[in-house]
Amino acid sequence: VREVFLVVLLLVLTAVYVSWTAGRLDRMHARVDAAWAALDAALVRRAAAARALAGQLPDPRVARALAAAAQAALEAGEQGREAVENDLSTVLRTALPMAPEHSPQTRELQQAATRVGLARSFHNAAVKDTRALRSRRLPRALHLAGSRSMPHYFEIDDTALSQ
Amino acid sequence: VRVGLVCPYTWDVPGGVQAHVRDLAESLLSLGHQVQVLAPVDDPDAGGLPAYLVPAGRAVPVPANGSVVRLLFGPLSLARTRRWLREGHFDVLHVHEPVAPSLSMLACFAASGPIVATFHSATARSRALQVAGTAMQPALEKVTGRIAVSPAARRVLVEHLGGDAVLLPNGVFVDRFRGATPLPGHPDGPTVVFLGRIDEPRKGLAVLLEGLPELARLVPDVRVLVAGPGDQQQVLAAVPRSLRRHLMMVGRVSDADLPRLYASGHVYCAPNTFGESFGIVLLEAMATGTPVVASDLEAFRRVLEDGAAGVLFPVGNAGALAAALAALLGDPVRRRALSRAGGRAVLAYDWETVTRRVLEVYDAAVAAVPVEVSVPPDADLDDVTDEDDDTGRLLPGLRRWLAARTGRDGGA
Numbered sequence: 001v002r003e004v005f006l007v008v009l010l011l012v013l014t015a016v017y018v019s020w021t022a023g024r025l026d027r028m029h030a031r032v033d034a035a036w037a038a039l040d041a042a043l044v045r046r047a048a049a050a051r052a053l054a055g056q057l058p059d060p061r062v063a064r065a066l067a068a069a070a071q072a073a074l075e076a077g078e079q080g081r082e083a084v085e086n087d088l089s090t091v092l093r094t095a096l097p098m099a100p101e102h103s104p105q106t107r108e109l110q111q112a113a114t115r116v117g118l119a120r121s122f123h124n125a126a127v128k129d130t131r132a133l134r135s136r137r138l139p140r141a142l143h144l145a146g147s148r149s150m151p152h153y154f155e156i157d158d159t160a161l162s163q
Numbered sequence: 164v165r166v167g168l169v170c171p172y173t174w175d176v177p178g179g180v181q182a183h184v185r186d187l188a189e190s191l192l193s194l195g196h197q198v199q200v201l202a203p204v205d206d207p208d209a210g211g212l213p214a215y216l217v218p219a220g221r222a223v224p225v226p227a228n229g230s231v232v233r234l235l236f237g238p239l240s241l242a243r244t245r246r247w248l249r250e251g252h253f254d255v256l257h258v259h260e261p262v263a264p265s266l267s268m269l270a271c272f273a274a275s276g277p278i279v280a281t282f283h284s285a286t287a288r289s290r291a292l293q294v295a296g297t298a299m300q301p302a303l304e305k306v307t308g309r310i311a312v313s314p315a316a317r318r319v320l321v322e323h324l325g326g327d328a329v330l331l332p333n334g335v336f337v338d339r340f341r342g343a344t345p346l347p348g349h350p351d352g353p354t355v356v357f358l359g360r361i362d363e364p365r366k367g368l369a370v371l372l373e374g375l376p377e378l379a380r381l382v383p384d385v386r387v388l389v390a391g392p393g394d395q396q397q398v399l400a401a402v403p404r405s406l407r408r409h410l411m412m413v414g415r416v417s418d419a420d421l422p423r424l425y426a427s428g429h430v431y432c433a434p435n436t437f438g439e440s441f442g443i444v445l446l447e448a449m450a451t452g453t454p455v456v457a458s459d460l461e462a463f464r465r466v467l468e469d470g471a472a473g474v475l476f477p478v479g480n481a482g483a484l485a486a487a488l489a490a491l492l493g494d495p496v497r498r499r500a501l502s503r504a505g506g507r508a509v510l511a512y513d514w515e516t517v518t519r520r521v522l523e524v525y526d527a528a529v530a531a532v533p534v535e536v537s538v539p540p541d542a543d544l545d546d547v548t549d550e551d552d553d554t555g556r557l558l559p560g561l562r563r564w565l566a567a568r569t570g571r572d573g574g575a
Binding site: 027028121122 | 304
């Protein structure tokens with residue numbers, strides 16, 4: 001009788017754990033999706049702000065480079081998005097210091113760049129938590145994540161762009 | 164924005180986290196936002212509690228690491244937290260120090276929606292944090308965005324919990340300090356100010372006292388104002404009788420008198436020996452306009468911009484400290500220059516600046532989790548009666564919690 005009780009208890013605990021973990025995974029995938037949507041919006045805002053500022057730069061070569069990088073970022077598809085946004089970050093590091101200090105376009109670009117930094121950090125934190133839970137033994141063995149693809153980090157170098 | 168702040172430590176016991184939460188709440192309010200703070204409170208009937216404070220019960224003292232931490236954890240606290248979350252309709256929930264087993268962690272467990280967490284601790288209690296890191300992952304993974312108040316706190320976070328955090332410093336209300344008038348009768352001759360627990364070694368009063376003979380030799384009429392709680396007799400006993408006339412023991416100073424204390428000296432001295440993750444006292448002195456001489460701890464070097472906004476001396480080196488103090492006391496031009504540089508440097512830490520950056524984090528968190536803060540509708544724990552603490556309620560609570568869990572999961 002005691003063995004039966006222990007087996008039942010074990011089954012109940014496993015069921016509770018599995019259902020709880022599946023719920024956690026659901027929430028975490030939803031969190032990654034929402035965080036990506038926010039990051040996507042922040043990147044688009046930054047590229048648009050960069051394009052708007054390009055005309056105000058004193059150096060025509062940097063202005064052309066910024067306009068081109070911004071346009072490429074706005075047109076990029078899912079493939080190669082990181083590389084294109086990274087290029088824009090690189091140009092911005094040169095362009096932002098020479099931007100007119102009190103222009104509303106400069107201010108908007110600074111805010112947009114700060115937002116990209118925050119959104120990217122929130123997105124990658126969500127990805128990290130999700131990947132950590134999915135790589136645990138039990139969720140992997142039981143395919144608790146279902147058919148959802150493993151989320152990926154979004155890595156660009158945006159240091160020195162956030163305030 | 165409607166912000167729900169959670170402070171894990173007892174509100175009416177002084178502490179760095181409590182002060183941070185209070186200042187942030189007041190700064191947010193002054194910028195026109197709506198704020199509530201949920202915190203453990205020892206005496207909810209005491210006067211003077213702010214209107215934005217929601218008491219969550221009385222915390223239980225728990226011995227930890229040689230000192231006592233007061234924590235609040237249990238089904239009653241959980242129920243109160245859930246009710247507060249449900250009734251608050253917050254746009255964003257901002258928990259402080261969520262790794263402490265207290266209200267912040269409970270709030271993380273209970274809530275869903277945009278959650279921002281600020282990490283204060285810079286001391287790596289590594290084993291506790293590693294255990295915590297795994298056990299609290301379900302709570303921490305609900306956090307949308309993390310803030311660390313210092314590079315040291317951020318390092319602890321990266322090393323022990325993984326992941327990164329936005330660096331946002333502690334703030335200081337610059338306006339409350341700028342232009343303060345000295346305490347009556349001060350300064351009377353060249354004066355150095357020290358503030359901090361006088362019997363706590365890491366505050367470094369011993370270093371200052373060790374350098375006192377040399378300082379008195381270089382500046383014969385020097386006075387040292389020593390402010391802060393602790394046993395004055397014990398401190399004085401360690402000072403040669405002939406030098407005691409240089410010391411003025413002020414004792415504990417009220418918050419209201421603090422700016423006047425900084426203004427009462429020509430130089431502020433921070434001889435801390437270790438363990439200071441953030442130089443809030445330095446910032447206050449700088450805001451007052453008093454030049455600072457501080458040990459070259461990492462946190463102090465950063466606040467003083469590597470010596471551009473204040474004088475640094477090697478940690479624990481009493482001779483160097485005495486020489487630096489004497490040089491500054493004899494050089495009014497240098498003092499004025501440092502006062503100006505300090506006044507400029509402190510602006511980056513003004514609460515208004517810091518709070519605007521916190522608001523950017525809130526905005527980004529709401530964008531990443533575009534829903535209101537809510538409590539997932541499970542567990543019928545909200546009908547608990549108001550008792551003062553959780554003692555004795557743990558088992559019935561646990562039983563009901565289990566009942567609620569299994570009942571729900573069976574149906575899922």
